[in-house]
Amino acid sequence: MKTSYALRICIVILLGMFTFQSIQAQVNVQNKFLQDPDLAIELADSSARFWFDSFDHQEGGFFTNVERNGQPSDDEKQMITQSQNAYGMARAFQLTGDTTYLNYGRKALDWMYENTWDEEHGGWLKDSDRKFAMDQHYALIGPSAMFEAGNDSLDWKWLMKGYESNQNLWDNRPWAYGYYSEANLDWSDKSSKTFSATVDGITTHALYMYLMTKDEKYKERLIQLGDNIVDHFVGSMDDMDLGFNESFDSNWGWDSSPNWQGNVGDFPFTGHFTKSAWCLARIYQIEPKPEYLEAAQKILNDVLAKQDQYDEKISQWWEYEEGFTSGVMNYYLTEKPEYLEFADGNLIKIMETLWDTEYGEFYFFENNEHKGSYYKTSYHSVEMFYYIYLYGNLYLYDEPVSLYYRINPTEEERTISLYPLAFYDSLLTISDVTLEGEAFTSFNGEDRSLTIAPGEGGIFKVTFEAQEGPATATEPENELPAAFALSQNYPNPFNPTTQIEYSINESGPVALRVYDILGKEVATLVNGNQSAGSHRVAFNAGELPSGVYIYQLRFGNRVESRRMMLIK
Structure with a gap:
């Protein structure tokens, strides 16, 4: 089964070598998936399916540690494994329409909800006597994606519950606002400010929660996190030889202790650097502060100026994804070709060095045969192919994309807004919708919403189109309404x-x-x-x-x- 999927992927790659010459002439990209972004669906399907063998069909949940061939190496299960795999399953469903993925995602989250919530103090548990912001944030990425794809109110309930619990880590002091990095199980003894506590809060839930609710309190939190990146992380760049400082004390002062490399100022991952550029570009679409886009470009320009040094630090599969997403997003906003070339180069490198052509899926890093661990799941792999498909078609070629959504019937009429990209894009519209393969006409293309009658539901296939022009950060000016x-x-x-x-x-x-x-x-x-x-x-x-x-x-x-x- 694994080998047959890998063979299909090889065929897809070879086919890409001989097609789309006109596209390559228009945009100077070399990676086959940027030449034809539709090919990314096959890779997302393969990556998500790889993880099926690591699911525990008797007790529920995905096993955490996984061998090269997809088999679990022990019986350990962690909360973050369930949430990240649920995210990967949700995105795979949206690309393929295969509800098998939603079923796996549902079972993973059910296990997580039942087994890893702290009933006494709130928040999510792992095998530690501390709670870390990274874990609390990533617990929300699965419910966010599953609610978007499957519209299950259970996931919304847990998303809200988890978000409110996360506020135990928020520092409200005006001069030091931001998420603390860790605390005791009862939320006492909070300490430090870090990259994961800040930037991971954006990618795991803050963007989605604002876009899904349009609630200003989530927008305010998003802006606060963006300001943290600009003021503290990017603000430290001039005092670093490479990258930015990632670790601060509770007052945003530098941690003066040497890092694991013996240097003062912690910069362990190129991927964190480029991920910040991606997040700043996305927040810029919502709140067009010039400093957000300027900071994103400062990061990428530094990487390009010192590329050999940064390349030496890249070792893990997820870092290439962040290089791709940051490059293509900032290219879209600035039309600077060097950013697109950077995105293209990251895709070339990850496919050449880390894709397993025999069993499928990416290795954790080069010359390592383990596929699953506490830090590696289907999340980054499927997400990368998801955004290749969306960004490539919409931003590079002005081609439409289609995504699937499962919306179950209820007794009430509903209006559901859709946000397939993780930012507000006023130039993105719905051009076509089907419900269970039949034409569905109750939609508003401009505001990307479906109006669903009582008792109506099923699998919706929604086609989105990008209008001509760059993404704008503001909605069109309000015209005087024609009626009450x-x-x-x-x-x-x-x-x-x-x-x-x-x-x-x-x-x-x-x-x-x-x-x-x-x-x-x-x-x-x-x-x-x-x-x-x-x-x-x-x-x-x-x-x-x-x-x-x-x-x-x-x-x-x-x-x-x-x-x-x-x-x-």
């Missing part, structure tokens, strides 16, 4: 917060209230004069029980109501 309108809340179902949008075409008194199913008023969200235009209000139902609620908008003599479902 109340939109479906999002997300729905929700727990405990959701967003409600509405429009009025003239100024006047507005009332927006929430009622329970018996008609009792439970919240007044708006009650006063407002100007004409579109408005958005957050509703927090943290003190209310699960159930169906009605929200009603009243403007003059006009009234409109909709239902929403709270699931705790």
Whole structure:
């Protein structure tokens, strides 16, 4: 089984050598998957499928330590293994439409929810007497991706629960805000600030949570983390021979103790450096601070100027992924060809040195035959192919992409917004949707949303197109609404917060209230004069029980109501 998949991959690579000459002439890339990004789907499928043999079908969950051939080497299971593999399975489903991947992801998260949550203090457990921000952050990447792909309210519940628990590590002091790196099991004795506590918070959940909810509190957290990168990590570059300092004390002062290389100032991974450039470029799309893009370019320019030195430090498969994503994203924003060449070079190197042509999947690093460990799962491998497919088609060739979503039927009408890229891109639209292979027309292409009727659901195939021009950080300016309108809340179902949008075409008194199913008023969200235009209000139902609620908008003599479902 493994060999046959590897053979298919070799055929795909060879086919790419003889095709798409016109594309290569337009964009000077050498890697076959950037020449034809559709080929990345086959690699994502192969990488995700490799991990099936490491799943425990009797007790549930993926085994952590995995040999070259995909077989587990012992019976250890870690929380982070489940979350990262669930992420890989969710992305593989989105690319292929094969629900087998969602089923594996579901079982992995079920095991994680049941076995690794700290019932006494909250947060996620591992075999340690400390809780580390890296683990707490990565516990959320699986629920984030599975909720996006499968729309299961269970994953949203745990995502919210985990996020709130993570705030035990947040330092609110104005001069030292940021995530602490670690704490005791009861969240006492918090200490240090590090790369993983900061940047991994962006990639694992902060971006997704803002995009899925449009809640300003998540945007604020995203900006705070971006500022941390600029002020402290990139801010340390001028005092380093290479890279930036990754380890600080609790007040963002440099840790003066020598690192594992005997130097003051900790810079262990080129991949952390380039990952920061990727994250800054994505945050820039949401909050267009010039310093974000300037810092991202400073990082990449430093890598290009000292490439031989940085290349000596790269050893692990995930570092090449960060090189690709940072390069292609910053190329898209700046049109500087050297960034695209850098992305291309990282893909060439990882495929030449780390892809196992016999069994499939990447090695951890060169001349190492182990495939799975605490730090290596399907996550980075599948994610890299996922973004090759999306970034390559949309940003390099203006070609459409199609992704799959499973949305199960409910008794309520829902409007679900889709964000296939991990930032707000106002030039991305939906051009076509099918439901179980049949045409589905209840969608809004410009705001990338599906309106799903009660009892309707199944497997949706959604085709996205990029409009001409670079990504913009702001949504189009609001035009005066043509009519009074109340939109479906999002997300729905929700727990405990959701967003409600509405429009009025003239100024006047507005009332927006929430009622329970018996008609009792439970919240007044708006009650006063407002100007004409579109408005958005957050509703927090943290003190209310699960159930169906009605929200009603009243403007003059006009009234409109909709239902929403709270699931705790």
